[in-house]
Amino acid sequence: MHRLPTFAHAFTCLALLLGFCLPTGAASAVPPLRVVATTTLVADLVRVVGGDRVQVQSLMGPGVDPHLYKASAGDMSALGSARVIFFTGLKLEGRMEDLLRRMGQRGRQVVAVADAIPSDQLLRKEGAEGHPDPHVWGDPRLWSLAITPVRDSLTAADPEGAAAYAARAAAYRTQLDTLHQWAASRIATIPKPQRVLITSHDAFAYFGRAYELDVVAVQGISTVAEAGLADITRVADLVKQRGVKAVFVESSVPPGTIQRISKDAGARVGGELFSDALGTPGEMHEAGGERYDVGTYLGMLKHNVNSVADALR
């Protein structure tokens, strides 16, 4: 008789390994809702709001540049079988946006999460016509506005989950609010004249507006146009003029131009910031004496804030 529990245990482990076991809790009765997200940032947002009722596939992995990304054949089949497709919008996914918007048919929802942000809160490059800056997650108060369309479209696809999605959305809104307060107090420790953030591409304008940092980038808001010698000289001169102590590389952009400016202007590389992609879930980075899971939005923003605050003070 004593052998029976062991056998049952072994069977359970085997079933778990083969993926037969459903997660425990209320969601176990229904198969998870299959959704696809474009970037790691959007995927994280959908995972937080969806919890275990939702199975999220991210098309782009950590360190992938969304401006240049093209859909693969595998992506097309994932998109074709998704109940809901989430992307950023505002032309962040430059080469994919028209394709994605066309896929909203036959009961499939296609949701651009940044469409929920009122246009008077969006930044436009001075003197330039065209698209607003898509890097809205730089300000947690704006990213918080993207929670609502995620909650609403998950609820439309899975009405039984309404209460769960509403509760998770409300809790996350509170977390982002707390994160913003913390970030503001942390950046406030940098003396105002030293608040100059130099990066490779112009992904930190919302971050700079939220926390009163002057943001200077070598490339524009997209990485499609490469930096030229004139851009490198312009930024290197500014680094020298303002006595900027540190410049930053980005996880989704090759580091060459920033390393060149660092060398030419005598400012050190203050670390790697996450601009358009998160790290791998569970990937821990240390900054400001703490360790963060940079595979989540919360951990990524804390890492960026601490890196900037430590390097510029």
Ligand SMILES: [Zn+2]
């Ligand atoms: Zn970008």
